[in-house]
Amino acid sequence: VLEDELVTRRHLVTRGEFLAIYGIGRIVPSGTMSAVAVAFGHRFGGQPGVVVALLGLVLPGFLLTVALTIAFDRLAQGGVLETIRATLLPGALALIAVAALRLGRTAYQSPPDLGFAALGFAGTLLLGVNPGLLLIAAGIAGIFLFGREPRK
Amino acid sequence: VTLAELTGLVLTFNVVTFGNGPVMVPPLQRHLVGTGALSLDQFLYAFAVGRVTPGQANLWVASLGYMMFGWPGAVVLTAAVAVPAYTMLPLVAWYHRLKAERRVAGFIRGVTSASVGLILASTIQIGRDTLTGPVEWLVFLTALALVWWRRWNAILALAAAGGLGLALRHLQLL
Numbered sequence: 001v002l003e004d005e006l007v008t009r010r011h012l013v014t015r016g017e018f019l020a021i022y023g024i025g026r027i028v029p030s031g032t033m034s035a036v037a038v039a040f041g042h043r044f045g046g047q048p049g050v051v052v053a054l055l056g057l058v059l060p061g062f063l064l065t066v067a068l069t070i071a072f073d074r075l076a077q078g079g080v081l082e083t084i085r086a087t088l089l090p091g092a093l094a095l096i097a098v099a100a101l102r103l104g105r106t107a108y109q110s111p112p113d114l115g116f117a118a119l120g121f122a123g124t125l126l127l128g129v130n131p132g133l134l135l136i137a138a139g140i141a142g143i144f145l146f147g148r149e150p151r152k
Numbered sequence: 153v154t155l156a157e158l159t160g161l162v163l164t165f166n167v168v169t170f171g172n173g174p175v176m177v178p179p180l181q182r183h184l185v186g187t188g189a190l191s192l193d194q195f196l197y198a199f200a201v202g203r204v205t206p207g208q209a210n211l212w213v214a215s216l217g218y219m220m221f222g223w224p225g226a227v228v229l230t231a232a233v234a235v236p237a238y239t240m241l242p243l244v245a246w247y248h249r250l251k252a253e254r255r256v257a258g259f260i261r262g263v264t265s266a267s268v269g270l271i272l273a274s275t276i277q278i279g280r281d282t283l284t285g286p287v288e289w290l291v292f293l294t295a296l297a298l299v300w301w302r303r304w305n306a307i308l309a310l311a312a313a314g315g316l317g318l319a320l321r322h323l324q325l326l
Binding site: 021024025026027028029030031032033034035036037038039042050054057058060061062064065066068069070072073076081083084085086087088089090091092093094095096097098099100101103104107108109112113114115116117118119120121122123124125130131132134135136137138139140141142143144145146147148149 | 164165166167168169170171172173174175177178179182193194196197198199200201202203204205206207208209210211212214215218219223226230233234235236237238239240241243244254255256257258259260261262263264265266267268269270271272273274275276277278279282283285287288289291292293294295296299300306309310313314315317318321
């Protein structure tokens with residue numbers, strides 16, 4: 001939608017420029033879309049543009065998230081928690097499982113990727129290693145193992 | 153857990169996972185549910201809310217923040233996942249150098265691959281406490297099938313699977 005608006009309809013940036021911004025956004029430690037919002041906000045409005053773009057991106061989801069969280073507090077006090085526990089929460093767990101499966105499908109490039117996933121799984125479930133440390137260790141190992149591969 | 157400690161955790165895990173909301177599940181589960189700061193019900197509800205609301209996948213931390221510290225918690229944790237986006241500005245300036253940097257790609261690939269195992273492990277850990285009866289299992293498998301195989305939208309899948317669970321409980325069929 002953003003590409004269609006900025007590149008095709010308004011001709012504000014070229015497709016190459018858009019893809020470059022999007023590509024860099026993928027390695028920014030905040031999530032791709034907020035990084036893209038910062039880049040285009042700065043490009044078109046300087047610092048105020050960044051603030052406006054970030055607020056425009058975050059505010060709708062933020063308000064809805066808090067509203068639904070307030071609803072949970074009310075429902076839990078009203079004794080509906082048992083129903084939520086049997087209906088909504090198993091569904092939420094399924095969404096976590098799907099997130100893992102989808103991530104696995106996009107992440108897999110070669111057998112060593114499977115090894116990393118297996119080590120993450122075993123390290124968390126069987127050995128009880130801190131997940132944060134595991135992620136950092138996997139990243140450092142990735143530098144040595146994958147960082148020397150030629151770009152495809 | 154104080155608000156400052158929670159903010160530090162979210163900031164760290166968000167940076168390490170490159171803002172990937174589901175990948176933050178394992179470390180936050182360990183630090184918040186494992187220590188008793190939040191119940192598993194609250195934690196899972198917060199994640200579900202994050203999946204059915206618009207915006208970035210890591211915004212579910214606003215729900216965690218609200219549950220633990222009210223509005224200040226929600227605002228501060230949202231800022232903690234949004235503000236690192238400012239690193240985009242120097243990165244854009246260094247784009248051509250960064251483009252050729254294979255070590256960055258290697259780090260991301262290592263983290264991403266390990267994350268798959270971590271999230272699956274978390275699913276099993278949480279499932280031990282959540283999937284306690286046939287209705288819960290049926291809701292879980294129905295939602296899984298609808299989202300993964302049938303590619304349903306998360307909101308519709310949660311509504312359909314939850315409605316099925318509600319009907320089964322009401323009719324006491326399982």
